Amino acid sequence: MNITIVCVGKLKEKYLKKSVEEYAKKIRKISNINIIELEDEKTPDNASEKEEIIIKEKEGTNILRYIKDGMYVIAMDLNGKRVKSEEFGKVINNTKVRGVSEIVFIIGGSLGLSKQVINRADYKVCFSRMTFPHQLFRVMLLEQIYRNLL
Template sequence: MNITIISVGKIKEKYFKDAILEYSKRLSIYCKLKLIEVQDEKAPESYSQAEILQVKAKEGEGIIKNIKDGSYVIALEVKGKMLSSEDLAEKIQGLGLQGNSHLIFIIGGSLGLSQEVLNRADFKLSFSPMTFPHQLMKVVLLEQIYRAFKINSNEPYHK
């Protein structure tokens, strides 16, 4: 299975880079992983609604151009569906069995995802009603994808 994570913004902190590298290595035996970083847009301190939409649209363009046709797209969205680790594992396994060989997970910027990206998503996944920095979210997502593969392989990491 091919898994791509498209995220807005660069990872600068060494400790996040180290965690991302560790989970990327762990995942390499289960899937082909690709990480894509889309540039985040600068905006003023206080945003008008029009500026928010403009920033999200610009970031969304960068995301959309990296989505390959035929991919199953999962957008991380606070209003999405919450799943347990077991449910996520089942979803990933089910998608593979249905012939979806390329899953794309999308992590938005600080203002969220554009409507265009949300419309393109096949599934909207929420980890929590709380907001997380994209750097931390990437680590959490990678860990949960790794956990899903361990669960699906009946390996002991999960417990």
């Protein structure tokens, strides 16, 4: 199985980069993994709702360039289904059973995901209603992927 994580924003802190590299290394013993970092659009202070939609659409267009037919897309979305680790694992393992060869996980920017990306997703998951830094969330996602591939 091939796993791709498409995420908006680049890691800055060394300790987070090291954590991501460590989990990717563990996952590579079980599966192929590719992490694609996209530039985030700059959000002006006090951006209007219209400006935020435009920013999400630009980021969404960039994300969708990496999604091809046949890929199973899992979007990280605050309005998605809240799941426990075991259920998240079932989602991953069910794709293998159905013969899906590539899963794409999407982490949007600070404003979330565009409607186009949400509509393209095969599954939408919410890890928590709490707010986490996007860079830390990437580590959390990798840990859950690793945990559920074992």
